[in-house]
Amino acid sequence: MDFNDSPQEAAFRNEARTWLAEHAPAHVIAPGSKMTDVEESKRGRAWMRELFLGGWSGLTFPKALGGRGLSGSEAVIFSEEEGKYNLPKGPFTSIGTGMALPVIAKHGNDEQRAQFIEATLKGDITWCQLFSEPAAGSDLAALRTKAVRADDGSGDWIINGQKVWSSWAHLTDWGILVVRTDPSVPKHKGLTFFIVDMKTPGIETRPIRQISGASEFNETFLTDVRIPDANRIGAEGEGWACCMTVLMGERLGSGAHRSGVEPILDLAEQTPDGHGGTMIDDRSIRQQLAEALAEEQAERFFQARLRTMVSKGENPGALAGMIKLAYASRYQKTNGLALELRGLSGIAPDADDTQTADAQYHYIYSTVMRIAGGADEVLRNQIAERVLGMPGEVRMDKDIPFEQLK
């Protein structure tokens, strides 16, 4: 397989580069700039609108659904070029495009597609993910939030329970939600998938204060939340299949959009080593950088392969976890190296050293990537079992009705 751009891909890259050079700079977040989360999400919506107007949204989405119907490689090329700019992107944009839209496109109906796809691509609707619960994270199918039909014959659902770690739920418009609708069957079988307007009465988001001072995620309480059956995605009891579509989108979305290594290479070349040379002269630093670059390239090619599988209608299954697993540990390693190169100022930067302050933020943040979207250990289990065919974990609760589990 030739991983260099084909003539068509090179032309596409050029087209993307030219468009981005004209439109991205106005949206770039300057290094060290402090924004409120309200401001950040507003700027995220503006960038999404710009992408939509320029025809750069939903690149791999079928044309019939408002996308461009391009290949996985073209999507990777665009992400790489876009990743050269520090743009306002985050869960407030990616949960919509990377998780809500794939599930609506695949499991939703025509009305839902018409209502949500274009509006999300344009940034008019943003999304949060209401999956995790205090006792259901890695073991998502153990979730307890429940929905029952209203007893007035309307077909509406009444939802009660608690979600947690709901990123940006306090500022997004809609949520993708998985709940238990049938506790009398084994845990994976009694789940149903919904979308919910976050302004529905009975939804309360309580921001969680993080070590960084920010509050990007929330506890979300649902008390007698009434939603119409029209908000159901897929059939009753098919929630797990919908979750798999969402998690696939989340894992494929991780990876080498933005080079983590090149800026650190530049830093190593510019940072004096105290002996008349620069840090790049240090053999151990060079080896760490070479290793990180090799990993980054491997991720990039692997991601192109997986996206191509998806665009051909194939299911990468547990392979998608490999990209997330590799990316998360490389991201953490390279951010650690960025601080190490700065020596003592990496620990205690001057007040006006915004670049080091940014590097510190990324280092602290990099630890969460090893948990969010599937923890390292859990992804390794899945790869061992489903890719390598090793013996499965013992799962005593798999076939027992949920209501009988202790």
Ligand SMILES: Cc1cc2nc3c(=O)[nH]c(=O)nc-3n(C[C@H](O)[C@H](O)[C@H](O)COP(=O)(O)OP(=O)(O)OC[C@H]3O[C@@H](n4cnc5c(N)ncnc54)[C@H](O)[C@@H]3O)c2cc1C
């Ligand atoms: C920054 C961030 C943003 C998030 N955003 C969202 C969001 O928007 N919406 C949402 O629904 N969720 C969100 N999450 C939650 C995330 O999906 C969960 O944190 C994750 O699935 C792990 O679940 P947990 O925190 O309950 O940990 P647990 O499942 O309790 O795991 C704790 C530890 O035990 C290990 N472990 C668990 N089971 C096994 C096993 N079988 N074998 C070996 N080791 C195991 C795990 O690897 C981990 O190290 C977010 C998390 C983070 C960090």
